[in-house]
Amino acid sequence: MPDSRERVFLRSNAIIEPLVDKFYAWMHIVAPAQASMNLANVQVPLLESYLHSPQVHIAASSNPDLRGGYFVNVPEARAAEVGELLDTIKRERADMLAFAAAVTEADELLRQNASGFDLTPLYPKLPAPLHGLVELAYDTSNQASMHYMEPLLYHSKAFDRGRQSVQLSLEDGVERPFILSTPRLSSPDVLDLPISFDHPGLDELMRARVEGTTLARLREALELDDAQALQLERLLAPEPSLSPDRHIDNGGRIRYFGHACLVLQSPEAAVVVDPFISADNRHGDRYTLDDLPDHIDLVLITHGHQDHIVLETLLQLRPRVGAVVVPRSSRGNLCDPSIGLYLKSMGFTVIEVDDFDEVPLPGGARVVATPFLGEHSDLDIRAKSTYLVQLAGLSAFIGADSSGIDPALYQYIRSHLGEVDKAFLGMECDGAPLTWLYQGLLTRPVTKKMSDSRKLSGSNAEQAAAIMTELGAGEAYIYAMGEESWQGHVMATTYTPDTYQIQQIEEFLTWCKGNDTFAEHLFNQREWRW
Template sequence: MHIVAPAQASMNLANVQVPLLESYLQSPQVHIAASSNPALRGGYFVNVEESRATEVAELLDTIKRERADMLAFAAAVAEADELLRQNATGFDLTPLYPKLPAALNGLVELAYDTSNQASVHLIEPLLYHSKAFDRHRQSVQLSLDDGVERPFILSTPRLPSPDVLDLQIPFDHPGLDELMKARIEGTTAAHLHEALELDGDQAAQLDRLLAPEPSLAPDRHIENGGRIRYFGHACLVLQSPEAAVVVDPFISTDNRHGDRYTLDDLPDHIDLALITHGHQDHIVLETLLQLRARTDAVVVPRSSRGNLCDPSIGLYLKSMGFTVIEVDDFDEVPLPGGARVVATPFLGEHSDLDIRSKSTYFVQLAGLSAFIGADSSGIDPVLYQYIRSHLGGVDKAFLGMECDGAPLTWLYQGLLTRPVTKKMSDSRKLSGSNAEQAAAIMTELGAGEAYVYAMGEESWQGHVMATTYTSDTFQIQQIEEFLTWCEAHEVHAEHLFNKREWRW
């Protein structure tokens, strides 16, 4: 999301991506060596062979030439922040408006909070109609999933390849929906060629990527009761005969193995896709675009409006043609068959930044209640007392326990207008619950079953997660400690991996 949403894309382009490409061009060998070092997995190194350095240089030149407006916007945000730092001393801010950089005119408001700290508030809907947002940046690559881990998405650009079909189309292009509907309905190659506006060479390349028949799983629907399927990481599919809900869709497309659920196992129609928060492993555009045509609406937590570190997930998805329902804490969304989804508060995991666009969910379906905890933390267990008193008990709780996450600057460096020390950054982790906090959540919710996400251990998620765990890793030790606690307190608990199904 942070490389598509206008302000955040501009900041990351200027402060992360351009410097990263410049660094690579200075020393390609250093980046290549680091990219192959398991200890540096997930680091900001460009994983492109040196023989293609000229292409990287051309990409960098194109960015500086064609994305000058975005780079100017990022510079303007930094300039405005410095303007406030020097001049916003508690007095009237009106005289500062004429001094704002031209790139921000009409797009921001200056304001104090109740602690007399001044900040720049973005008028975010207008940014999607400004020079900071350009759909020509968007493109789609189509290829077969060969199971080989792709380079880390936050560090390595995707260059053209003979076995990849590059489509210079925006993410809201209707031809993408026609392509993805073919998984369910079937179609003709000629129709897809026309829908995607392909030339002869592109059409021939697409044909090599198509199968003669959809490979849908025969048990993708149910006729009675309820079912939950775990699709890996934090992705769950909850179903009844009348309704289907997908949570944080991040789904393998490699259907050759049988050790995972894939796109083939999804129901043909999805009532709601729930997004818990905006991190790249929970709002996965690659999967979402493949679900858009079969999904009624995407439920997202409402942002705080105008906060640079808290872009609107709703605006982001609406810009790409999704139907969106924005929710605040304890808003309810009904489902067919008397089921419902209730948004519940999400604590922590965002490096103490003022980010409101995060939500856990309470789902009641086919007589069962599930708490979808994502990466929320149990730092204040009393919150979960309130959730239980408001909504009732929980049968199954799903929790993330990435309790020693990446530091603040790993994900948010590009958005910081004022530098932080390494010590400060390291103290503010992207961390979910540890064993003690997870136990507190279970105690207060009164849940009888606990399931811990695999947190990126599945083989198909490395290009997004870039995590490596062993039995000695702190996170794994904390999960084991939590499982031991659950056993002692007669709570059924499991550490999930790859796939799991529950029926009732």
Template sequence: MPESQETVFLRSNAIIEPLVDRFYAWMHIVAPAQGSMNLANVQVPLLESYLHSPQVHIAASNNPALRGGYFINVEEARAAEVGELLDTIKRERGEMLAFAAAIAEADELLRQNATGFDLTPLYPKLPPALNGLVELAYDTSNQASVHVIEPLLYHSPVFDRRRQSVQLSLDDGVERPFILSTPRLPRPDALDLPIPFDHPGLDALMKARIEGTTLARLREALELDDEQAARLGRLLAPEPSLAPDRHIDSGGRIRYFGHACLVLQSPEAAVVVDPFISTDNRHGDRYTLDDLPDHIDLVLITHGHQDHIVLETLLQLRSRTDAIVVPRSSRGNLCDPSIGQYLKSMGFTVIEVDDFDEVPLPGGARVVATPFLGEHSDLDIRAKSTYVVQLAGLSVFVGADSSGIDPVLYQYVRSHLGDVDKVFLGMECDGAPLTWLYKGLLTRPVTKKMSDSRKLSGSNAAQAADIMTELGANEAYVYAMGEESWQGHVMATTYTPDTYQIQQIEEFLTWCKAHDVAAEHLFNKREWRW
């Protein structure tokens, strides 16, 4: 352990996993309404299932064909700890479980009584857990639903920061357990801190990646005891590991950091898109946190899925980022939580945008929010956005997982913003079914056939070609879609050359070649300079 007054830096391969009731934190288990429903409808039943048959879960977790399934990968010898976690949740999260039950009861109340007439008589019949926190409303097709007043929920018993903690460890290259299913139990090689995500000590620790500090200062900032300080010392090094070329002094640069993460830079500005960044710098085959600029003007979030708004990475960037740009939600829709409210609750500075809103950048650059179609299983989700970034004389379309299901949209984008030079696009064109990610939020069951028909899918080859044609772009780059080695704990995807998605990418690349469009299927890292 370093002496407490020596200058130290946070190691490049330090992992900071944010946890909620020991499950890996992402928006749908942190946001109060969605967190309550996932706790009641997914996590509690999952823990109960494991305790009933631990060996079934362990076998399934080790079966490649079931990768990404809802199975807890905890050895049977630690089943008692899983039982203690379940008991704690049932004992201490009563308000959340009651809220989830109340939502289901209110939905049934509407189903039985909302027949197109006045909803006012139903308010006294609502469960007490919902009083003051919801509104009942019809849509224009006369279908009634419950709308939550989301900002109030962050100040109600349904949102409890005592659920939050962080687990710190060193990245050894071994794939971590799948985040949607396996809770993080204490480990001898990890430091567990029972602090909320907005704790100022976390920013002090993250700043230590680029600014020297001392163990004594970090110990005070994080409120550590002797044993915790000793464990933190293992995460510190006497020298920083920052890349010398992390800034540029002329022109423009884009770096692909894997999955859907891009870093766009000019000498005056830096923009990071959907940061999901490796902490393992031993291989040289990827950009890591070491390669990020010291100061980031804007982080752009395209949508709320767990592989695009990665809290583990965002917490590491909070102290060096001016603001996070997020798409505005539809307010109160249970399947469409506010990304802005979520991030503000953790101390981030947030700019919410609607379609075609502009955010200026230093040096005359700008970001323009553009519409995002598809990829959300046909749910009414507004908190999704693509972006056009115009920087250092180049116009870049950041398409994320959007679908080209209506090519005319991109005619409007082009007429509004002009031709685009480069297009970045995901082509997960046969995504997971509706219930894989949204089961906890569904108040009425759907059949398997119905769920399977509503995929979390982006563009196929024809749709991607239509996007290119309508935007007038001459360069196309397809994301790796979770194929990089460090993303298995979040993505849990496995592709072969015969996989439909890969075949569609190849078909699109063939189309690009026939139409004189430069195109690549990205993997690990790539850089463009101009």
């Protein structure tokens, strides 16, 4: 064993998987109300289904046509471990399961009894797990609903940091199991740490990527025993692997890191949008964590879907980030958890914004939050924002997966903020149905036909063209839609030239060419300098 006092650095390809009850963590299984609902309505039934027929799940997991489906990809020889996990959840998460049952019961109580008259008599009839945590209210069309006091939920039995843990390993280029369905079991090549996401030892480890530290210091910070310290050594190197051009001395730069992740820089400021970044630097065809600036002033989050607020990447960035800018939620809406509360629970500094709020940056730059239309299956979700970033004399519109269903919106953006130089747009225009992501939160079943009609879709060719026209943007860049090879565990998408989404992108590129607008379908990496 090398001297534990020698300076070491976190390897470039070291990854951290945040887990909740062994499932890969994303917002809907961390935020208390949503986590309870998904545990009861998705994860427990999923594990029960696997234990009933492991062969069915294993066969489905290897079927390309079923990629991204809710199947447990665990060998049958390890079924007993899945059974132990299920038993643990039922025993130790009983309060969460009771909370989910209470939500469904209370929803039915409202449907049966809230007829436009005083709601006060219903409070004593609410199930006990909801007492003190909800408010009943009518909207202006006389429809009753239940609003959750979300800050209190983080101090209730519906939230337990003991569910949280992390797995540390090295990126080997092998696609990991799909995050929404397969629990991460222990294996010899991973270091399992039963620590919560806000544990200060994680920041000590992540700082070692840039600053270096000692094995002794990491061992103390992460509370490791001898065996764990030996495992941690695999993740460490004697020299840093940071890219020499990760900063700039003049002008401005934008780098595309894949999917919807952009890094915008001037000599004075750095902004990262929707960080979802590869840790595999062996290929030379992508930017990785090595290419990020040492300090990031702002991280911008556009919305709460699992491919845009990627906790695995965010935890690696936490020690070097000034603040995370997030759209404000509608407060108390089950399908619209607060991104701000979620990140604050893990120790991030958060700035919540509404439409047209501004956040200043060093060097006279600024970020302006702008409206986000669509892509959320017509659910009442307010925690979504596009952004205009004005930096080093350039104006970039960050469109994420928003839709051009009402082009007049972009007239207002242009009249308020001026013309745009570059527009970055998502064109996953035939997305997954409502129930793929929101099944666990529904208190009343929807038909398949209804679910299929309400897609998680961005702009098609016509809508993207309308955005460009109304923004007056000179250049258009279309994000890859999970096409990069290293995103399969999150995106689970497969495209061919005949896929509708790809055809719509080609149609939009043709429109741009005919309208003297430079356009490009992004993939893996790209850089712009000015």
